[in-house]
Amino acid sequence: MLPFLRINRHFFVRSLSSLSFSPSEVRPFSKFLIHRLMPRSGTMAARLSTAAGSPKLLFRQLFEKESSTYTYLLADVGHPEKPALIVDPVDRTVDRDLSLVKELGLKVIYAMNTHVHADHITGTGLIKSRVSGVKSVISTASNAKADILVEHGDKIYFGNLFLEVRATPGHTLGCLTYVTGDEPDQPHPRMAFTGDALLIRGCGRTDFQGGSSHKLYESVHSQIFTLPKDTLLYPAHDYNGFTVSTIEEEMLYNPRLSKDEDTFKTIMENLSLPYPKMIDAAVPANLVCGMQDLPAN
Numbered sequence: 168m169l170p171f172l173r174i175n176r177h178f179f180v181r182s183l184s185s186l187s188f189s190p191s192e193v194r195p196f197s198k199f200l201i202h203r204l205m206p207r208s209g210t211m212a213a214r215l216s217t218a219a220g221s222p223k224l225l226f227r228q229l230f231e232k233e234s235s236t237y238t239y240l241l242a243d244v245g246h247p248e249k250p251a252l253i254v255d256p257v258d259r260t261v262d263r264d265l266s267l268v269k270e271l272g273l274k275v276i277y278a279m280n281t282h283v284h285a286d287h288i289t290g291t292g293l294i295k296s297r298v299s300g301v302k303s304v305i306s307t308a309s310n311a312k313a314d315i316l317v318e319h320g321d322k323i324y325f326g327n328l329f330l331e332v333r334a335t336p337g338h339t340l341g342c343l344t345y346v347t348g349d350e351p352d353q354p355h356p357r358m359a360f361t362g363d364a365l366l367i368r369g370c371g372r373t374d375f376q377g378g379s380s381h382k383l384y385e386s387v388h389s390q391i392f393t394l395p396k397d398t399l400l401y402p403a404h405d406y407n408g409f410t411v412s413t414i415e416e417e418m419l420y421n422p423r424l425s426k427d428e429d430t431f432k433t434i435m436e437n438l439s440l441p442y443p444k445m446i447d448a449a450v451p452a453n454l455v456c457g458m459q460d461l462p463a464n
């Protein structure tokens with residue numbers, strides 16, 4: 168059975184492995200205090216060490232060509248343990264991704280998904296089976312099983328860097344956008360990992376898995392287009408060879424989301440896309456974060 172942990176709301180997950188403390192000692196916004204990973208029972212479950220020093224982002228965009236999926240590797244290489252996370256890994260490219268992780272001397276702590284994908288099987292389960300201690304992360308709203316279920320407003324720390332969780336439903340009910348932190352020691356410009364909510368000059372379809380063009384329009388306009396205009400946009404897919412965009416570019420040139428909501432809805436109703444070839448295998452597998460054929464670790 169998977170250990171269900173969740174990242175505690177409103178606290179920074181930044182733990183000191185060498186210190187002990189009680190929950191009442193947790194001081195949010197302290198440079199050296201915690202982040203608590205709490206199981207549903209409410210007792211302390213996991214602590215990750217932190218270190219003084221400046222965070223330094225290592226960032227890699229990795230492509231899986233059969234599903235045109237982007238996987239993102241982020242690490243704090245300013246931290247002695249080089250803690251890393253992987254966003255939207257694909258099962259077919261886990262070997263490649265883990266070779267890179269090994270070469271770079273990174274320690275993967277989280278394998279995260281922006282949502283329950285319908286077109287490929289997540290690599291999360293394989294990563295967990297090959298690297299001890301890795302925790303799977305997905306949204307509570309996805310109704311999927313994972314080690315850590317996150318919600319809007321949570322912060323996910325890796326070393327002294329963090330990702331902010333923004334709920335961006337519409338492509339699926341549980342879609343998230345992960346955004347790099349808004350603090351002076353965090354990367355500038357900010358980076359938004361939008362999953363399938365916002366694609367470069369496009370967006371995720373809204374015709375299955377609880378999709379709603381109304382919700383997607385709201386999500387993008389309230390949670391993504393409100394980010395600083397120079398924020399770099401990294402989607403989960405690109406079918407046209409693009410790799411990155413910015414919020415400003417998409418606000419101006421996105422042929423769907425730069426329009427008013429009624430026009431957007433009409434566009435989405437007329438996409439006429441065939442269902443993804445792998446949908447029947449991918450959705451059930453991704454609802455358990457790729458752990459369907461694997462022992463939980």
Ligand SMILES: N[C@@H](CCC(=O)N[C@@H](CSS)C(=O)NCC(=O)O)C(=O)O
Pocket residue numbers: 234284285286363369370371372373404438440441442443444445
């Ligand atoms: N042909 C592909 C699936 C293509 C597809 O439907 N992509 C999705 C994201 S993955 S569920 C999508 O939202 N596309 C939006 C668009 O405008 O293309 C396959 O068979 O896997």
